[in-house]
């Protein structure tokens with residue numbers, strides 16, 4: 497019997513790790529868009545185009561014990577890694593100036609998630625492509641998967657790997673459905689009992705810089721709320737007559753914008769997601785104040 501070592505184990509499981517990663521990335525991105533309601537931008541679509549085929553390709557390659565598998569995978573994973581790295585830099589740095597890739601539809605720089613200040617959706621994609629690339633290189637050096645007449649097709653391992661990921665996401669979808677149902681039932685109180693959103697009088701625009709507000713609004717909010725702030729179908733609602741803009745204090749309105757509105761938020765009235773800070777975590781409080789002043793002045 498052969499000696500057992502961690503290196504051996506990694507060699508033999510490299511393509512299974514790549515398989516699981518591709519499935520997590522595929523179902524994870526579908527969870528973001530189809531369950532949580534985040535809109536994929538153009539660059540997100542290119543990354544999906546490169547990631548989704550890998551979920552099937554790696555499974556078939558392992559089943560056929562095709563030693564060329566890593567060579568089929570690498571062009572997809574390397575290109576995908578290039579695009580997701582570009583996307584991440586676009587989001588987090590000024591290296592490429594203002595985004596030019598997504599001129600129509602959802603801007604590529606909207607941060608739907610921003611966990612711990614650096615984990616965004618392109619970051620997750622970048623990590624996924626990176627793991628798949630490294631695992632494919634390990635498979636090449638280890639000569640995996642290799643054809644061996646005595647070994648049959650590894651149906652069980654492949655089915656278990658995919659099944660584990662599918663099961664986890666099914667549980668997450670179910671969990672989301674239950675919390676949505678629970679929060680919605682909380683809202684079904686008689687109208688009189690609901691606390692009004694507006695509790696404080698509108699704070700005067702004061703000396704806030706309306707021109708700065710207009711510029712920042714056009715840059716950060718107009719894509720969803722419309723160039724004239726009257727809303728855009730399937731993207732964002734009108735802010736011209738929004739009680740949140742007009743009746744809340746600056747602090748309350750800023751807190752609202754910072755938090756955003758998730759799809760299962762009981763206050764959500766559109767079935768669309770308002771990303772935290774409008775997807776621009778970099779906006780400072782004084783900048784949001786200028787946007788509010790501009791909107792109130794309209």
Ligand code: HEC
Pocket residue numbers: 606713716717718719720721731732733734735737738739740741753757763764765766767768769770771773774775776779787
């Ligand atoms: C990706 C699209 C998107 C972007 C970008 C965006 N919003 Fe929104 N916003 C929405 C959606 C969708 C809603 C409605 C959510 C709901 O149903 O409650 C909303 C709701 C709001 C509301 C509450 C309106 C009301 O009375 O119901 C305010 C205020 C608001 N957004 C401000 C902003 C500001 C300020 C910015 C820019 C910094 C911004 N949004 C950027 C999508 C967006």
